[in-house]
Amino acid sequence: DGGITQSPKYLFRKEGQNVTLSCEQNLNHDAMYWYRQDPGQGLRLIYYSQIVNDFQKGDIAEGYSVSREKKESFPLTVTSAQKNPTAFYLCASSSLGSYNEQFFGPGTRLTVL
Amino acid sequence: AQSVTQLDSHVSVSEGTPVLLRCNYSSSYSPSLFWYVQHPNKGLQLLLKYTSAATLVKGINGFEAEFKKSETSFHLTKPSAHMSDAAEYFCVVIGRGNEKLTFGTGTRLTIIP
Numbered sequence: 001d002g003g004i005t006q007s008p009k010y011l012f013r014k015e016g017q018n019v020t021l022s023c024e025q026n027l028n029h030d031a032m033y034w035y036r037q038d039p040g041q042g043l044r045l046i047y048y049s050q051i052v053n054d055f056q057k058g059d060i061a062e063g064y065s066v067s068r069e070k071k072e073s074f075p076l077t078v079t080s081a082q083k084n085p086t087a088f089y090l091c092a093s094s095s096l097g098s099y100n101e102q103f104f105g106p107g108t109r110l111t112v113l
Numbered sequence: 114a115q116s117v118t119q120l121d122s123h124v125s126v127s128e129g130t131p132v133l134l135r136c137n138y139s140s141s142y143s144p145s146l147f148w149y150v151q152h153p154n155k156g157l158q159l160l161l162k163y164t165s166a167a168t169l170v171k172g173i174n175g176f177e178a179e180f181k182k183s184e185t186s187f188h189l190t191k192p193s194a195h196m197s198d199a200a201e202y203f204c205v206v207i208g209r210g211n212e213k214l215t216f217g218t219g220t221r222l223t224i225i226p
Contacts, residue, residue: 004156006156040122040219041218042216042217042218042219043203043216044216058213088154101147102214103159104156105156106155106156107156109154
């Protein structure tokens with residue numbers, strides 16, 4: 001089956017620890033994205049990548065880091081510098097070109113204790 | 114610059130009655146517009162999209178939306194609500210040549226039995 005997988009579904013971490021969220025896609029999409037979702041808000045873009053070994057900051061990149069070593073994978077690290085990391089994190093991918101829909105993974109809920 | 118405003122944060126309708134979820138947009142260019150649906154603790158699924166073809170767009174699960182340039186609106190409708198329609202709905206805009214999506218803050222749809 002083609003799609004996007006995110007793991008784990010739920011993640012608990014202590015304050016001050018870095019944590020890495022996994023995102024894998026087998027849709028052969030060039031572009032991948034990370035969003036953060038908080039209650040009562042829309043999705044906010046953290047980072048995106050349109051090609052392997054290249055990525056750009058989104059609207060709320062501070063305290064996060066990413067890598068894109070393979071086309072299929074776009075892991076997100078939430079660092080201790082992120083002031084309020086508890087949130088629902090969504091990964092997406094799309095083909096390049098205008099107006100292409102983004103396909104979303106099931107999300108990871110991160111809770112920092 | 115582009116933005117979307119979802120005019121209602123919460124809509125409640127009785128099962129079998131019509132659904133109307135309102136969205137206004139702002140864009141410097143001819144926009145492409147999407148409606149996504151999110152069930153609790155899940156990723157987002159595309160309902161429908163407008164990309165400058167027909168102004169009345171039909172989507173999945175009986176939903177449709179009409180693009181009205183004069184009113185800068187893209188309201189989502191369904192003739193008869195079903196219990197399974199209970200979810201969060203997001204209106205999204207993407208500008209010409211811009212791969213980044215701008216999300217509205219969402220409308221939570223509740224279906225009353």
